[in-house]
């Protein structure tokens with residue numbers, strides 16, 4: 001059954017998945033939470049001030065919100081650097097659902113919203129490479145399939161957006177095997193962020209040899225999580241005890 005569209009409290013859309021019995025985003029504000037977790041806390045916005053390329057890897061393309069937010073930032077700052085946005089989605093939404101999604105209020109260029117139906121209109125199983133805009137050097141590498149099946153030889157992500165459903169309902173995307181696999185698409189400075197603050201998820205990251213820290217959560221939530229393969233990238237955040245959490249995860253404490 002197609003997920004149903006709902007409006008969140010900041011005016012941006014989300015979907016409700018009957019399959020996972022969960023909203024795709026925080027009902028208090030889909031766009032607001034995404035901007036905070038994936039663009040602000042991750043350091044992506046400041047990274048764009050100095051870099052000449054950007055590679056992002058997202059777990060869970062969902063509505064495409066994070067991709068649109070990134071396009072909007074690039075347009076707003078007139079950035080024409082090469083951007084590769086890898087994203088994985090096992091259950092793409094229909095074009096009809098994509099047509100009813102509205103992020104316009106949160107986009108400096110509301111016209112970007114119109115890209116969504118075309119992104120979902122012609123997806124084939126496996127990797128789909130889409131160049132959504134003539135005036136930006138952006139390639140969307142959208143893998144239609146499960147995370148398990150994902151392969152992308154050239155992906156070395158500067159940022160990982162871990163945006164799966166919660167660990168209770170989407171367990172396979174939060175285990176140590178997942179975070180090990182994500183590290184193979186990373187480099188020493190990669191930053192991974194997620195809205196999730198569950199100890200089990202953090203334990204899985206630690207067991208996969210990520211450094212892990214807590215950050216204040218979005219929209220009144222107490223915490224979110226930021227991780228990296230470099231300790232330096234987490235300076236300024238409160239680190240967890242990685243060794244202890246990894247041991248507890250491996251013992252099955254969570």
Ligand SMILES: C[S@@+](CC[C@H](N)C(=O)[O-])C[C@H]1O[C@@H](n2cnc3c(N)ncnc32)[C@H](O)[C@@H]1O
Nearest residue numbers: 060061062063065089090091146147163164165
């Ligand atoms: C929380 S939603 C993603 C939200 C998305 N980033 C957005 O901005 O709309 C999680 C997504 O992960 C997808 N998903 C769940 N399990 C998956 C798996 N094993 N492999 C790939 N995608 C999966 C779901 O279909 C859903 O679209």
